[in-house]
Amino acid sequence: MNKMINVCLIGCGRAGMIHARNYNGNLRHARLIAICDPDEGNLAEVQKELQMEYQYTDYREALKNANIDAIVVVTPTHLHRDIVVAAAKAGKHIFCEKPMAGTEEECNDMIDACREYNVKLQLGFMRRFDENFKTGKEVIENKTVGEVTLLKSLTHGPSEPKEWMFDISKSGGPVAEVNSHDLDTLRWYAGAEVSMIHVIGHNFRSPEKAAEYPDYYDTCAVMMQFTNGIIGMIDGAQYVRYGYDARAEILGTHGIVKVGRQNSNNVEVVTQDKTIQAQSMPSWTKLYQEAYVREAEAFIDAIRHDTGTQVTGHDGKMALILVREGLKSLREKRPVFIE
Structure with a gap:
């Protein structure tokens, strides 16, 4: 397929606008032609910047547009299933932000619909x-470092939690909010599924919320066993204040690999009092700025060349399952074994 892929963004919030700006000029073979958001005020503000040909407040109307080849879904999670299934039936290719859905059954509906309608x-x-x-x-x-024995990954977020995040029945806490990326990374690195997960957590930074939200935790440690024997470890934290931090380690039989960096640049200042100063990474939006572009390029290439996507519906479903089973482990204070 040599044609330009026309894209519609559904959901124009902060994360949605990262995708909007990438599709609006940063990709050779795709262009953003439509935006959709149920908030008319927000839609109008976004239109001032993007100047799109088509604007919608209802995604169902957007899906009727024959000029749209693909959609990017960046809405609240509880809407993902309905939007993706409807888009598949309309013959639109789909990029969906994580979390994939609210339940495993919803994930299966999305996967099945995309398979049935060949999108x-x-x-x-x-x-x-x-x-x-x-x-x-x-x-x-x-x-390069032999056989993998142990995988580690961490994500620490700097932002103060919003009120709804203290209710882990809604937010899931760090395991869902920040560590879903770590869970996916370690599955990807291990090349296997998780057979056991054990999560412990505690509220260190917001003790004033403990009475109202006794289950809330802002820091967690995750231990995993993969089906091929590899051991996995994750640590997650919210409201760390010092900056955004995401790194990984790969321990092999013959060496170790350290992935990622905490510094926002390669500048270090050394002063006469023998201290070293450097700037920490302020946000995930800066750290993964280029990765978002390459992610979009991979999606468009899969459409143009009719190849499989690099991050599949199964990957999204497994991340959801691991979050669910991890929260079960946290609440029940025990390891959970996964079939």
Whole structure:
């Protein structure tokens, strides 16, 4: 397929606008022609910047547009299933941000619909497109450090939690909010599924919320066993204040690989009092700026060349299952074994 792929963004919030700006000029073979958001005020503000040919407040109307080839779904999670199934029936290719859906059954509906109507489905795990994390995968495949024995990954977020995040029945806490990317990364690195997960957590930074939200935790540690014997470890935290932090380690039989960086640039200032100063990464939006572009390029290439997507519906479903089973482990204070 040599034609330009016309894209509609559904959901024009902060994350949605990252995709909007990439599709609106950063991709050779795709262009953003439509935006959709149920908030008319928000839609009008976004239109001032993007100047789109088509605007919609109802995604069902957008899906009737024959000029749209693909959609990018960046809406609240509870809407994903209905939008994706409707888009598949309309013959639109789909990029869907994580979390994929609210339940495993909804994930299956989305996967089945895309298979039935022969459209592409790609999930939004952008770390797989980051050059540092990709190099880590290449090292594993090349056995540069021997056979993998232990995988570690961490994500620490700087932002103060919004009120709804303290209710883990709604937010899931760090396991869902920040560590879903780590869960996907370690599955990708291990090349296997998780057979056991054990999560512990505690509220260290917001003790004033403990009475109202006794289950809330802002810090967690995750231990996993993969079906091929590899051990996985994740640590996650919210409201760390010092900056955004996402790194990984790959321990092999013959060496170790350290993936990612905490510094926002390569500048260090050394002063006469023998201290070293550097700037920390302020946000995930800066750290993964290029990865988001490559993620979009991969989605468009899958459409143009009729190939499989690099992050599949199965990957999205497995991340959801691991979050669910991890929260079960946290609540029940025990390891959970996964069939």
